Amino acid sequence: MSYNLLKGKKGIIFGALDEKSIAWISAIRCFEEGAEIILSNAPVAMRMGEINKLAGQVNAPVIPCDVSSNEDVENLITKAMEHFGGSFDFILHSIGMGVNVRKGKHYTEIDYGFNVKTNDISAVSLHRVLAACMKKDALNEWGSVIALTYIAAQRVFPDYSEMADAKALLESIARSFGYHYGVKKHVRVNTISQSPTRTTAGSGVKGFDGFIHYAEKMSPLGNASAADCANYIVSMFSDLTKMVTMQNLFHDGGFSFTGVTGPVIEQMEK
Numbered sequence: 452m453s454y455n456l457l458k459g460k461k462g463i464i465f466g467a468l469d470e471k472s473i474a475w476i477s478a479i480r481c482f483e484e485g486a487e488i489i490l491s492n493a494p495v496a497m498r499m500g501e502i503n504k505l506a507g508q509v510n511a512p513v514i515p516c517d518v519s520s521n522e523d524v525e526n527l528i529t530k531a532m533e534h535f536g537g538s539f540d541f542i543l544h545s546i547g548m549g550v551n552v553r554k555g556k557h558y559t560e561i562d563y564g565f566n567v568k569t570n571d572i573s574a575v576s577l578h579r580v581l582a583a584c585m586k587k588d589a590l591n592e593w594g595s596v597i598a599l600t601y602i603a604a605q606r607v608f609p610d611y612s613e614m615a616d617a618k619a620l621l622e623s624i625a626r627s628f629g630y631h632y633g634v635k636k637h638v639r640v641n642t643i644s645q646s647p648t649r650t651t652a653g654s655g656v657k658g659f660d661g662f663i664h665y666a667e668k669m670s671p672l673g674n675a676s677a678a679d680c681a682n683y684i685v686s687m688f689s690d691l692t693k694m695v696t697m698q699n700l701f702h703d704g705g706f707s708f709t710g711v712t713g714p715v716i717e718q719m720e721k
């Protein structure tokens with residue numbers, strides 16, 4: 452169902468790799484709600500992924516951008532402004548990469564070179580994108596920027612490894628930049644802390660199956676799906692949430708504030 456919540460709004464969606472990606476489903480929802488979109492992903496991912504299929508579906512150009520490159524980010528923002536004929540309204544940062552996790556390195560023995568890359572792609576990239584937008588005055592008054600995060604930024608989930616630190620940094624950048632962009636142009640910056648979700652990035656976490664079942668049992672509403680997350684993102688891009696900024700918003704069926712549930716106790720008593 453469409454409510455035209457994003458009618459007249461324009462924005463960039465980073466991170467649609469395949470049909471399971473939160474960004475993919477969000478792009479479709481934003482389009483259904485009337486938004487004009489540009490899709491972006493790392494050049495290497497676009498060869499692997501099927502982004503052109505999505506581009507046809509949501510009538511969006513695809514502009515490659517490795518978010519760890521200043522040059523790529525500047526180029527993307529310039530091209531986006533050319534395409535939209537000026538400034539735009541929203542950005543979805545749906546990007547994560549744990550290099551040590553990928554290389555199978557345990558948290559206690561990480562390679563610091565890889566770690567710099569992890570933090571750069573997964574967190575500092577939000578700063579880079581916001582800084583490029585501010586420099587070029589690319590975002591409209593009351594624009595909205597969302598980055599996706601996970602509760603391992605607040606509590607230990609051992610196998611989430613270095614990504615926990617990257618997410619803590621990401622959330623901090625959203626707050627800090629949110630302050631400056633808010634004062635300067637009423638642009639709001641928030642993170643959404645999503646339930647575990649079966650995607651390429653999600654399934655990269657060791658023991659993901661056990662993990663997603665545990666979260667399901669520990670959430671009064673159950674795990675939030677990617678489609679639920681896309682709906683929440685639409686609402687955060689809409690004017691209905693215009694006074695929300697600098698927040699880490701838990702979108703997890705209540706997991707974050709639950710100590711224990713009946714089903715988990717039952718399981719422990721077996």
Ligand SMILES: NC(=O)c1ccc[n+]([C@@H]2O[C@H](COP(=O)([O-])OP(=O)(O)OC[C@H]3O[C@@H](n4cnc5c(N)ncnc54)[C@H](O)[C@@H]3O)[C@@H](O)[C@H]2O)c1
Pocket residue numbers: 465466467468469471472473474492493496516517518519544545546547548572599600601644645646647648649650651652653654
């Ligand atoms: N899946 C989960 O369980 C879950 C839970 C909470 C938060 N998140 C977060 O949601 C976001 C989206 O992940 P997803 O689960 O949809 O998985 P996904 O694998 O579909 O998306 C991750 C995206 O990051 C992109 N990316 C990686 N390196 C990049 C680079 N250098 N430049 C540009 N893009 C790059 C990938 O190409 C991919 O499209 C991530 O930030 C992830 O950490 C996921």
